[in-house]
Amino acid sequence: MPQPSTGSLDFDGARSIRTLPLVLDKRMQTSVASPSLLVRMTGIGKRFGPVQVLDGVDLEIYGGEVLILAGENGAGKSTLIKILGGVHTEFTGRIEMFGREVRPSSPLAANALGVAVIYQELSLVPSMTVADNIFLGRSLTRAGWVDDRAQRRQAQRLLDQLGIQLDVTQRVGGLSIAQQQLTEIAKALAQQTKVLVMDEPTSALSAPEVEKLFGLIRDLKQRGCGLVYITHKMEEIQRVADRITVLRDGRQVGTAPAAELPPARLIQWMVGRELGDQFPRHAAQTGADRLELDRFSVLTGRQAGRWVVEDITLRVRAGEIVGIGGLQGSGASELLLGLFGAHGRRVAGQARLNGRPLRIRSPRVAIDQGVALLTNDRKATGLILPLSVLANVTLADLPRLAPGGWRRPQRERVAVEGLSRQLSLRAASLEMEVGWLSGGNQQKVALAKWLQTGPQLLLLDEPTRGIDVGAKREVYQLMNTLTAQGIAILLITSELPELLALSDRIVVLHRGRFTAAFSRQEATAERVLAAAMGKSTGSTEATT
Amino acid sequence: MRVTEPSASPSAWVRLWANPASRALLALGLVLILGCVFHADQAFFRLGTHRDALRQASVFGLLACGMTLVIIGGGIDLAVGSVLAFVAVAFSLMSIHWGWPPWFSVPACLLLGAACGGVSGGVTAWFRVQPFIATLAMMVFARGLAKTASGGMKVSTAVKDAEGTYRYVEVPGVFRFIDSRILDGNVAVVTLIFVVCAALVWVLLARHRWGRELYALGGNEEAARLSGVPVRQAKLLSYVVCGVLAAVAGMCQAAQEQQGDPEAGIGYELTAIAITVMGGTTLAGGRGGIGLTLLGTLTIGYLDKILSINAVPEATRLMLTGIIIVVAVLAQRRSR
Incomplete structure (x- = not known):
């Protein structure tokens, strides 16, 4: 897409005050x-x-x-x-x-x-055309029937005025994320918008597209819009x-x-x-290397010309907690999913567990090698809500608990009762559906499921999301206990104080790439945040 | 779904009502009371009535057991009625026309059912075609198979000779056995087959690793996958077993009618779904069980029998059945 020059933008802006359906009252003008x-x-x-x-x-x-x-x-x-x-x-x-x-x-x-708001999650209907989407919910009609030609004409005029090059008859589902984003913006501006709110509009845009958006923003400012x-x-x-x-x-x-x-x-x-004493972290007794990644990439989709996770090199030792810092879109969750085999073989680069190549094929293969992944959304991807506590905790370890395929209820019960005590799980009975438990107890069930598999490497994605302070503390203490047993933990948390307090080392990702690594002593909130926002200020290399 | 602390323990009645088994029992109880009130000149109190009700419900019960497996796994199988017809035709051909012994024809028929289920399950699990569509296709395809195999005619004991004349042959022994009654004529063999199959499926669901995996993938497929459940294999197997049970039902049907009718079993898949849902297995997957489906089979079977001994016209029967299904399912939803 060509970048609009500032000069033509000024001209466009002056013209479009008259022609856009942007009605500005006297006061505003x-x-x-x-x-x-x-x-x-x-x-x-x-x-x-x-x-x-x-x-x-x-x-x-x-x-x-x-x-x-x-x-x-x-x-x-x-x-x-x-x-x-x-x-x-x-x-x-x-x-x-x-x-x-x-x-x-x-x-x-x-x-x-x-007021028009462009949320991070796009609100377009993929099966409809650009023009249909722009007029969604307020279709132009003639005698009750949608007037397609008028919609196309007006949509085209709107896009021209905004300097967006898009075919209005194309289906939105076939557009790139960036083009969809632009459609969303056009949709917002087709209404009589005085205030436009944009929530991270550039997360999926490439550099020239970002320039285009900034041009638009300047244009809208000149028209008196509040942004x-x-x-x-x-x-x-x-x-x-x-x-x-x-x-x-x-x-x-x-x-x-x-x-x-x-x-x-x-x-x-x-x-x-202030970081209080709310995060108990014992000094790490680190041992041999558990996980080594060398230029590891996750190849599930490209955004703005990069893989979602690209060329990550990092090392986690036994008994160590390595925190991954990053803001939304950093690719941290994708890194863990990729390691765990959730994306099958769509990974590149080297991964070694305990010095041996890590086979990345499927979650089952990962579990069998001693890798466990606590996902960041226990209701959507972590737990089977209609099933009992017992069924959930044993689910990932069924091959060992049910040799030959036949389950041994007594054996399962003994195992789950032990874990339930260890995690002080509060449930009326082990037969209770986990959907009825509180958030903290649900999280404990999810953790128990992974502990049951006897992991050596624990991938924790937002382990304390949506649970109360008491339960958080219990999770922190559990992490201490586990690392003392020699388990290595890769931790994602969006709460910066938690990340700083729990991690023995922190690596920071920005848009799928490594930007900085800090030791526990070096890491400060300011440094981590600056690196997460894309300023490469990392002081040490990733692997030490 | 509400999230509450376990300490908030509901009253005993609420808990009883929250248990799907007690609701299914209640539905059955209501139907039996209905039978006691409208007993059609004491007909409902005769043993023969109950024996027949159970015999007639058995074929549907077999289909419903398979359907329960598939539904617990989050799918649906619309092909069971057609598979039943195809196997009924095949079984009749093998036994009547080709004179195959039962130890050969029965496994062959089971294999045919497994193959039909395997194809729809494979299409669903590997190519991610929605189960509704995949099994709809199999429903049409298997009906075509049945008509091809039978030449569009009922396969009966009237066998056409080379000269084009019909002659009647004897009903094969295996047909007569399946259609007979044992224990002094008190239990139909068909009923026994149903009970044995239901017990086998119950054991698999309750005690085998695969049963747990099926519940898990019906409850939350992505979470199950990320817990290492072999989602595709488990799903495929549920359709295979469902196909095998449809084959068993098809053989029972053929034996009872003493012929293989390519038009048999039309709409049976819907009855099987109705039984499953009446029992309390939810269509969304992840919840339910064979015990519930047994209760559902009895409820629907008795309802049908009571309406028929009272000589309620078929049109009215269908409408009443429809209403009762909706009421039963609504009653189940209220408690959640």
Whole structure:
């Protein structure tokens, strides 16, 4: 795609104020010179069950300005924009738009108010054309029938104005992720959008496409649109930000003009929290090499010209916890899945376990070699919810527990009772369906399943996600016990304090590639976060 | 699904109701009460009525046992009715026309059933065709096989000679045996076959590693795969066993009718699904069991018998059966 020159963009921008269905009222048009307040959110709070994910957050969106919403994973950014976008309708606090108090009751209602949100998960219908998608839910009709020609014409005009080259008659399912992203943006702008919110819009885009998007953003700014932009990439923040609001643990750290918030200070705002004694980690007694990876890649799909995981070299010793740092899209989970054989043979490079080549074929083959993977979503990929605790815990070890194929109920019960005691699992009975257990106890069942297989290498993907503080502590202690027994652990966690406190070493990935490695002493939240955002500041090589 | 702490223990009645077996028993009990009320001049209290009800339900019960396996594994098998017809035709041809001894024809028929199930299972498991579509194709294909093998005619004891004249041959011994009754004429052999098959499948499901794997992949296929379950093999095997049971049902059907009818078994797959669901095995997979399907078989079998001894016209019977199935399934859902 050609990059639009700034000059033509200015021209396009001037022209499209007249022609785009972007209706700007008088107040907004006059305000382009001196930005006017479009949206003011005050004292926003939101709970998910017992967890307070947002607490007293204020957000102001001005016309003609890009507001960056920054924060770690789980800081509450997505929740905040989902409230603005009408996805979460139960919250505390006030939202004012154009001086009027509103409460978006659905995504459609938010659209009608002039707020369009482009979420990370695209909301397109793959089987329909670009034009159909752009007009989805508000089709142009003639006497009740969809007027295809009018839709195509208008969609084409819209895309031309935005400088997007796309065939409007093509099915969305056949487009690249980047093209789908652009379709999504066009869809948002086809409505009378005054506020456009983008949640990590560039995660799937290549460099020229990112340039195109930035051109669009400049264009929209000139028209007086208010933009909210969520990103984990420092470079993008520096390029597009006018103002930055930082969230941390659901609270607002502060808002400042971009010029007053250089990267170092921004990261400090994002991280700045004391690490208490909540993470017990005993000194590691490391032994021989358990896992060695040499230029290991996972070949499941290419994004922007790279494999999801590319050329990872790393080493995990017996009794060691190696943490993998990275933000969304870092490829860390894919690395673990690839190692575990979940993607079959679609891997490249060398992997050795205990000095012998690791055969990567299927999860079964991995389990038989002493590898276990706790997946990051226990309900979707970890547990069989309708089955009992007993059935779940024994599932991965059935070949050993049922020699010759016939199960030995007594043997299974003894094994599961032992693990259940070790993990202090609280379940009414072992016959209970795991779907009825609390999150923490479900996680213990998932862990017990893997301990039952007698692993030597434990791959833990978000082992404490969605469980309460007490259960978290128990998981940390279990990890200590396991490493003391000589098990090696590769750990992914999106909670930075947890990563820093539990890992003996940390390697950081950014978009599938290694960016830095830190020893326990070297690792600080600022350094890890900077590396995860793509700044290659790694001080030591990956393998030591 | 709600997540609660185990300490919140529900009352005994709620727990009883939450147990699918007690609900299936309740449904059966209601049907039996219905029979006691509408006993059609004491007909319901005669032993012969019950013997016949069980005999007539046996063929459906065999199909339902196979269906239960497939449904627990998260699939469905629409081909069982056609496989039944194909095997009925094949069994009749082998026994009546070709004069094969039972020790040869019975294994051959079982193999045919296994092959049919294996093809639909293989297509589903390896090529990831939705089970509904794969078995729908097999349903049409096996019906075609049945018609090809029979030449479109019922394969009966009236055998056409080389000159084109028909002559009647004797009903083969194996047909007469399957259609007979044992234990002083109190139990039909067909019923016995059903009970034995159900017991075998029950043992596999409850005690074999494969049974556990089937529940796991029906409950959450991706989680099962990531737990090292050989998902494709386990799935394939469920369709194979389902095909074998359909073959057994086909042989029973042929023996009872003393002929192989290529049009037999139309719609039986739906009855088998209805029985399975009535019992409490959920169509979503991962939950259920053979015990439940046995109860479901009795419920549907008795319901049919009670309606027929009361001379309810078939049209009304069909409508009533439809309503009762929906009510039974709704009752099951309420408790979740």
